[in-house]
Amino acid sequence: MSDILNGRGLSLVPKTDVKQSMKEFKTDQEVRWCPGCGDYAILAAVQSFVPDLGLRRENMVFVSGIGCSSRFPYYMNTYGFHSIHGRAPAIATGLAASRPDLSVWVITGDGDALSIGGNHLIHALRRNVNLNILLFNNRIYGLTKGQYSPTSEVGKITKSTPMGSLDKPFNPISLAIGAEASFVARTIDSDRKHLQSVLREAAEHKGTSLVEIYQNCNIFNDDAFEQLKNPEVRDDITLRLEHGRPIVSASKAVRQGPRGLEVVDRASVREEEILVHDTHNPDPSLAFALSRLDEPAFQHVPIGVFRNVDRPSYDERMAEQLDQAVADRGQGDLHDLLHGGDTWRIN
Amino acid sequence: MTKQVQQLDRVIIRFAGDSGDGMQLTGDRFTAETAEFGNDLSTLPNFPAEIRAPAGTLPGVSSFQLHFADHDILTPGDAPNVLVAMNPAALKANLGDLPRGADVIANTDEFTKRNLAKVGYAANPLEDDSLAEWRVHAVPLTTLTVKALEGFDISKKDAERAKNMFALGLLSWLYHRPTDATIKFLEGKFAKKPDIAKANVAAFQAGWNYGETTESFSVSYEIKPAKLAAGVYRNISGNQALAYGLIAASVQARLPLFLGSYPITPASDILHELSRHKRFGIRTFQAEDEIAGVGAALGAAFGGALGVTTTSGPGVALKAETVGLAVTTELPLIVVDVQRAGPSTGMPTKTEQTDLLMAMFGRNGESPVPVIAPSTPSDCFHAAIEAARIAVKYRTPVMLLSDGYLANGSEPWRVPEVSELPDISVDFATAPNGDDGETYLPFKRDPGTLARPWAVPGTPGLEHRIGGIEKADGTGNISYDPDNHDRMVRLRQAKIDGIDVPDLAVEDPDGDARVLVLGWGSTYGPIAAAARRVRKAGGKVAQAHLRHLNPLPANTGEVLRSYDKVLLPEINLGQLALLLRARFLVDIISYNRVRGLPFKAEELAGVIQDVIDSE
Numbered sequence A: 001m002s003d004i005l006n007g008r009g010l011s012l013v014p015k016t017d018v019k020q021s022m023k024e025f026k027t028d029q030e031v032r033w034c035p036g037c038g039d040y041a042i043l044a045a046v047q048s049f050v051p052d053l054g055l056r057r058e059n060m061v062f063v064s065g066i067g068c069s070s071r072f073p074y075y076m077n078t079y080g081f082h083s084i085h086g087r088a089p090a091i092a093t094g095l096a097a098s099r100p101d102l103s104v105w106v107i108t109g110d111g112d113a114l115s116i117g118g119n120h121l122i123h124a125l126r127r128n129v130n131l132n133i134l135l136f137n138n139r140i141y142g143l144t145k146g147q148y149s150p151t152s153e154v155g156k157i158t159k160s161t162p163m164g165s166l167d168k169p170f171n172p173i174s175l176a177i178g179a180e181a182s183f184v185a186r187t188i189d190s191d192r193k194h195l196q197s198v199l200r201e202a203a204e205h206k207g208t209s210l211v212e213i214y215q216n217c218n219i220f221n222d223d224a225f226e227q228l229k230n231p232e233v234r235d236d237i238t239l240r241l242e243h244g245r246p247i248v249s250a251s252k253a254v255r256q257g258p259r260g261l262e263v264v265d266r267a268s269v270r271e272e273e274i275l276v277h278d279t280h281n282p283d284p285s286l287a288f289a290l291s292r293l294d295e296p297a298f299q300h301v302p303i304g305v306f307r308n309v310d311r312p313s314y315d316e317r318m319a320e321q322l323d324q325a326v327a328d329r330g331q332g333d334l335h336d337l338l339h340g341g342d343t344w345r346i347n
Numbered sequence B: 001m002t003k004q005v006q007q008l009d010r011v012i013i014r015f016a017g018d019s020g021d022g023m024q025l026t027g028d029r030f031t032a033e034t035a036e037f038g039n040d041l042s043t044l045p046n047f048p049a050e051i052r053a054p055a056g057t058l059p060g061v062s063s064f065q066l067h068f069a070d071h072d073i074l075t076p077g078d079a080p081n082v083l084v085a086m087n088p089a090a091l092k093a094n095l096g097d098l099p100r101g102a103d104v105i106a107n108t109d110e111f112t113k114r115n116l117a118k119v120g121y122a123a124n125p126l127e128d129d130s131l132a133e134w135r136v137h138a139v140p141l142t143t144l145t146v147k148a149l150e151g152f153d154i155s156k157k158d159a160e161r162a163k164n165m166f167a168l169g170l171l172s173w174l175y176h177r178p179t180d181a182t183i184k185f186l187e188g189k190f191a192k193k194p195d196i197a198k199a200n201v202a203a204f205q206a207g208w209n210y211g212e213t214t215e216s217f218s219v220s221y222e223i224k225p226a227k228l229a230a231g232v233y234r235n236i237s238g239n240q241a242l243a244y245g246l247i248a249a250s251v252q253a254r255l256p257l258f259l260g261s262y263p264i265t266p267a268s269d270i271l272h273e274l275s276r277h278k279r280f281g282i283r284t285f286q287a288e289d290e291i292a293g294v295g296a297a298l299g300a301a302f303g304g305a306l307g308v309t310t311t312s313g314p315g316v317a318l319k320a321e322t323v324g325l326a327v328t329t330e331l332p333l334i335v336v337d338v339q340r341a342g343p344s345t346g347m348p349t350k351t352e353q354t355d356l357l358m359a360m361f362g363r364n365g366e367s368p369v370p371v372i373a374p375s376t377p378s379d380c381f382h383a384a385i386e387a388a389r390i391a392v393k394y395r396t397p398v399m400l401l402s403d404g405y406l407a408n409g410s411e412p413w414r415v416p417e418v419s420e421l422p423d424i425s426v427d428f429a430t431a432p433n434g435d436d437g438e439t440y441l442p443f444k445r446d447p448g449t450l451a452r453p454w455a456v457p458g459t460p461g462l463e464h465r466i467g468g469i470e471k472a473d474g475t476g477n478i479s480y481d482p483d484n485h486d487r488m489v490r491l492r493q494a495k496i497d498g499i500d501v502p503d504l505a506v507e508d509p510d511g512d513a514r515v516l517v518l519g520w521g522s523t524y525g526p527i528a529a530a531a532r533r534v535r536k537a538g539g540k541v542a543q544a545h546l547r548h549l550n551p552l553p554a555n556t557g558e559v560l561r562s563y564d565k566v567l568l569p570e571i572n573l574g575q576l577a578l579l580l581r582a583r584f585l586v587d588i589i590s591y592n593r594v595r596g597l598p599f600k601a602e603e604l605a606g607v608i609q610d611v612i613d614s615e
């Protein structure tokens, strides 16, 4: 058992030599999202990428909360648990902490993760349990039919906010970095290649990885990410985050300015001035600063892995303590436990 | 001077002082000495929720009551024979419980003008005749302690703090307690501060010597060891017994224990205890909140662990939705509710039986959950194993209703041999169970128990999805079919109704009682003690105690109907009575007190006698 109890990324999840295909990861359940929903693209991307991980299908578990995206586990032919609103990170924590031989994925949305389940999310991140959290951010409540969400922009007109929403939204990336996350990334439903490369890095990361996926809800919040998809502007807006590479879009570049990071015309700076991305920087300040660059609303949006640092995972430390306890005092013995302490005998 | 020795059959001592005076420790040590001596015993700690209420005030009083005897006893006793009062507040707060003629040992050093004024004494009660009806022993405990510790390399404050050990020494002399274990205990407790250890031991011995030499105590007392069933004994509190029961359940179920818990009074000691036993493969997870505690336990159960969450009433309220998820996904889960006075925050350190209806019904939808209640501190051990047995056998969450009285109270426990414990292991599903030999049907039930198979991740070929949405019978696929839902609601209910629980046993020594006194949970001791008193006085009463509250034993209705009158004392406003009346149409006589304290035997004896007399 004790090699199983030493979780490191995927290193303890049993591998298979048998080549798997996308088909094996599909279930016979009819997919019930609205036609055109971004969830379809994400599902297809995940189903076609997981075979490459080479993991045994029975050792993968998808856990979700409540919301449109949370139906996801029903469509993955692995083990799955569709739980209750906001609680998937808590349930997945118990599972992952007690079973380091599993690859555990949490599927959640902006309402599920950041509103009702906000507490569980931040604590999972700081603990660094071996989980991959995919946060489908469509900036709206879909399943309850169109109320504003904690990522909706201020002034959002919805059924519950006919005169516009009042509260400032969360930036999920900033929140995750603030919550001591060891892996934080952003990707988008429409870019399958990017999505899959980010997910692969997330899967291989030890500890909790949070991947925000911009997901279009074509029914209640259509075109929320239009600028990032429109071929005419997307390459100018999208700042690619790649480790060891300068942070640029087609026309813009990021550099250190006197009051923090600034986005400038690429043509106006020398190559050496452009900030080179370092996902492994132990100090989260720069990653946090990068996460703020999409303010105000989508003038330029960093996409990719913001942060990927090595930190012991909770389950690994927990297993170590168990091993340590056995090493110090031997395996527990029930008779000795019950008959320990101050006892006396009556004849 | 040789002193007189008097024989007693039982004694009730109450140690009372300020929260900072170490009364719980003093009580614990006297209990350990008494257990070692071989008396039967029962304890009742009573302390404020505040860690340190203002010193010397009434709300700051902390007490520890101990009943010990040369025969088997059932309760910590109604009224103390001896009160140790470390200050005026302790005297004032406890004098009302003290029968005339009882002994009061008071620390005169604390009876200063200021301290007296703090609790509203205009004059010193030790100096006027207001205590004339009690036997007062005025002892300057602090001064004597400080004097005994002259020459020790410790501060005056540390010397004064050892006064509780001086008091313990004096009481140990007074009741002929063995002292070696306490000395060893003090040396261990203060191993890192040898000067303090030595001083405490010296104070303890000085207290003993003081008893031996002073004239204010002319008599000492002997209480012979009790004749209990043969075996190895240890003293155990309810919370510790419950923790040990969970460990034993893990071993006997051959499942690793996973505890998800959030600190809450009076349940936290179970978390503390279990976190010390990692070498049993136990994982304890201190969650960010109550919901995460139960969520993580359920997640672990999905992965094949024995999932447990421990809490008190406010926590159960928060966990309700997750317990409902466990009901519908049919996963094993143990929810321990150490009940305390409510509603809301209520009185966290005081006991109550007010969560029964919440345990039964406190969830949305038709959501049946088995409910089990231990009856004594040591019974928490066996109740925990029983809860686990039901949880894993029937794949269901189980509510275990302990309470503050059981949690902190203690009694001698005959330690069982491991071979006496039941094997509660079950098999995981390992192969497809569909008719085609290939598919796995997560909701295809065992025809006998109606339990569904438990297939854990990592098992090839049995990949499946479960969740909170209604499931189609058999396949577990999402289903909104009306008839399927009706069937699943009934199947889930039938599974719980069909749990095998032992019959309700009735104790009626003469066999012709017409009145039955019924109870559940922690009222067992006071009810049984009351029934004994009634019988001793010539009354006839039968007694039965429910351990399984859902489902009820099959013979419950029959038992209730075979008596002219059924009396049901509860520390609530009649929650079990409501259930039994509805279910069996029996006119139950309720007796209810909700004072945050256990019933007294004398009080219940009077109630029982009244019911008998009203025949």
Ligand code: SF4
Binding pocket: A032, A033, A034, A036, A037, A038, A039, A068, A069, A138, A142, A143, A216, A217, A218, A219, A220
């Ligand atoms: S409501 Fe929006 S998010 Fe939900 S399924 Fe439809 S399109 Fe997708």
